[in-house]
Amino acid sequence: MYDAIMAETIQITGHEGDPIEAYAARPLQPGPLGGVVVIHHMPGYDAATKEITRRFAAHGYNAVMPNLHYRDAPGASPDDAAAASRATGGVPDERLVGDVAGAAAWLRSLTNANGKVATIGYCSGGRQSVLAACSLPLQAAVDCYGAFVVGDPPEGMPLKVGPLTHLLPNLSCPLLGLFGKDDSYPSPAQVEELDRLLTEAGKPHEFTSYEGAGHAFFNVDRPSYRPEAAVDGWARIFTFFGEHLGA
């Protein structure tokens, strides 16, 4: 089987027509192929999330990760750009939706695309994946331990983003949720609440919460890595995308 992929930094059109940087990884196959928008975590558009983007290409999907911090620090290293973004208040929800819309449009414009697009995000990107799926026409979405999709932030916490409860009736596609039972944000109770709200709204979703795993269990280079949860989680992601992004 021919399995070449190409990975490169590209420019896409983001929110309000802004040119932004993105990292794309594509199988060199005629297709038709589904597409995945990878939403990086708050610490940035980094080596670990680029590796995740390549992983989707290696599994037969066109994948692209917009640099959500690009406007805050064009050309800066990912950690400096993340710091600059934080210092200026973080990524606004509206801009996130515009940037994901641009990434999805880029995926659908590829000659080997089948027109189907999913989002996946980790940590803050998990919440943003749900936000995008409630705001844009998508075929699937994955939320990996995103905090504040539901639930009020702790008292005294000056949170710049709010829960997405009011948007859940607009969810445009099936949602796969992967969580750790030892996580506090989102807590098991918040995961249950999200499960209940989606069920009440008649929105298809599949949730798995792993014993012995906390936040960020997919991060292979962090102490939070939990191989059993991560291996099972990856298998669920590819099964889910196989069902919803197939030709």
Add this chain to the structure above:
Amino acid sequence: MCTYQTETLEVTGSAKGPEGWFRVSEAVVYLDHPQHALAEHTLNVDFRNPALGPATRSAVELEPGAALRLARAIVDALRTAPPGLLPGVDQEALARLGVEVSR
């Protein structure tokens, strides 16, 4: 989790970054995922000067207990400084802070 919680302070001083010493105009303090430290959450401080670009930055990521010990050491160093060396510092506020952090 990503805490989204950030304190930004105007500061005056200098720090050493990738291009050498630079004037610091702000410090950004937050408890969140580190870039490099091997902990899930760390107390992070970015000493920056945005006018000189995003790469003009000196960053630290400290295990939370270490951050508290550093805070105590900073307050102690200021509190026990010889008289007359701390222009612009409210001595009464410093004394109160000294009592609080030594608890």
